[in-house]
Amino acid sequence: MAGKRYLVGIFGDEDIVLGAAESVRKKDVKIQEVYCPYPVHGLDHALGYDRPRMGVPAFFFGLTGTSLAFLLTFWTMGWDWPMNVGGKNFIPFPTNIPIVFELTVLLAAFGMSFTFFLTEGLGPTAKPVIFDERSTDDKFAMAIDLSKNKISDEEITQILKEAGAEEVNVKEV
C-alpha cells in the first residue's frame, strides 16, 4: 500500500456526486471508490459496478448446511443409534425439516460473514484507509488511484473540478 498516490475529490451534494461519477468515467478516468456518509441510491449503477454475485456463494454455503443437517439427523436418529419416537419410522422426514432449515441458515450466514471479511480485507490486523474524514460527516469523497490512470494529475484535477468538486486533494497512503 505504501507510496500509492490518490487524488481525492470532495463533493458537497448527493446529486452532484452522482452526476460526477458518470461524467468523470466518461472521460476515461478510473474511479477507485466513492465514500459517502450514507448510502446513495443509484451510485453503484453510476460507477458501473457489476451486480454482486453474492447469491452464488450463499447458495453453496446453504447447500452445505442442508446436506450436513440431513447427514446429522439421518446418522444420529436412524443409523448410529436408531430411536423410536412415537412409533414412527426411524427417519421421519418432517421432523428433520426444522434442523435442516436452521443449519442451512446458520451455515449460509456464517459463510457469508467470512466471505465478506475476506473480500473486504477486514480482520484484526487490517488498517483502515480514510481518504477524507469528512466523508463520515457531510461530504462525498471520490478517490482516484493515480497509478491506474494514464491521464496527468492536472488534467484529472481539472475534470473533477468541472464535474463539481469543491476541492481536490492529493493523498498518499
Next chain:
Amino acid sequence: MAHKHDIPSLDESFEFSPALRKKLILTALLGVVLVALGALLIHKGWWPLGHGDHHEAAHVEAHADAAHHEGDHHADDHGGGHHGATLASRLVANLWMNSIYFIGIALTGMFFIAYNYVAKAGWQASMKRVAEAFPAFVVVPAVIMLILFIVPSTRHMIFHWTHDGITDPASPNYDAIIAGKTWFLNVPFFMIRMVVYFVVWYFMWMQVRKFSILEDQYGGLDYYYKSRNYSKVFLLFFAVTSSTAAWDLTMSIDTHWFSTMFGWYHLSSWHVAGLSAMMLTIILLKENGYLKAVNMSTIQDLGKLIFGFSIFWTYTWFSQYLLIFYANLPEETIYFEERTSGYGGRYLAPFLINLVLNFVFPFLILMARNSKRNFTLLKLACASILIGHWFDFYQMIMPGVAKDQGGIGLIELGTTLTFASIFIIFVANQLTKANLYAKNHPFLEESTHHDI
C-alpha cells in the same frame, strides 16, 4: 436520483371497455352453465365420482368415527345432513370455499393499504389505487355466506355443529365435545360475528377509499392522517378478526378438530393470494399501457413480498403439520388422515398440489432478482400461487362438507369462473372511479423515484 428518471404523467384514467365487460359477463354466465352441466352429469351418474365410499376407506372411517363419537351416527334424520354428503353439499361447499377465497383476496387490498399507512411506507404509493379497488368485492362473498348461513338446510350442510339436539344430553344427536363449544359456536353469536366482520371490514375500506378520493380533489395532509388513524384501527380489528373469522368460517367445519396455528395459516393464505392478484392486476394494466409510473423497483418489491409470504405460508402450514404429525394424537391426526387417505384418497392430489404450487414452484421462480423484474416469470409465479391457494382452501373446506361427494370437475371450474369474472368486474369498476394514481398522496413522489 431525482433527476435521473423521466416521470410519466400522473393523470391516467382506466377505461373499462364495454367489450371487456361483455366478455366478463359471458364468462360469469358460462360458469353458471358449467355448474349446471356438471351437476346434471353427476346427478345422472354420467360423470365418474371416483371410488372412495365407505369400504375402501374403512380404516380411515374407523378413525373418523372414533374421533367423532356419537354425533355422526345419528345425523341421518336430517335429510342429507352431515353424515351423508350429497350433490347439494358439493355445490354449497363450492360456493362457501370460493366466497372465503375471494373475500380474502379482496380484503388483502385493505390490509395492504392499512399496513403501508401505518408503516409510513412510500414505495407503494404509485400502485395504491389497485389495492384500493380490491375490497369493493367484499360485498358479494359476504352476502353469499350470510345467505348460506341463514338458510337452515345449507347451514346444516356446512356446519355439523348447527344440527338440532347436538348439545342436548337427552337427544340421540348429543355430542359432548360440540356441546362444550356452544358458548362460542351457537347460531345467534355466529351470525352476529359474521355481520360484524363483514360490516366493519367494508365500512373501514369505504372510509379510507373516500379519504383517498377526497385527497385527489383537495390535497393536503389531513386525509393522509385520517387514513392512517383508520388504518391503525383496522389493523387492530383485523389482527383479531382475521383469526376469529378463520375459526368461524373455515375451522368450525371440522368441529371436533382445532389448531392454534389455524388463524395465521388462514391469514397467510389470504394474504399471499391477494398480493399475487394485485401483482397480476398491475402487470396486466402495465401491459395495456396504464400505470407507467409504477417502476420496476416497485414491482420487484412487491415480488419480494410475494416471495416472502409464500415462504411464510409454508412455514405456518408446516408448523401446523409437524406438531400434529409428531404428537400423533388421533383427534388431531384425523384432519390430515381425511385429506391424505380419507374418502378413497380423493383429497390427496389437492393436498400435494397445494404444496407444490404454493411453495416449491414460486420459491424456485421468484428467488432470483431478475425474475422479480420479468413479467412472464412473475405472471407464472403469481398464477401458480393463485391456483395453489384455491387448492389450499379447497382442501381446507371440501373434505368436511362434500366428503365422499367431492371432486374437481365442471362444478368447481364453473363456480370459480363465475366468482373470478364478477371479481374482475368489481375491481375494474372501482378502477374507473378514480385517477389511477393517488395524485396528492404525500408519498407519490417518493414512489415514482423508488430505486433499489
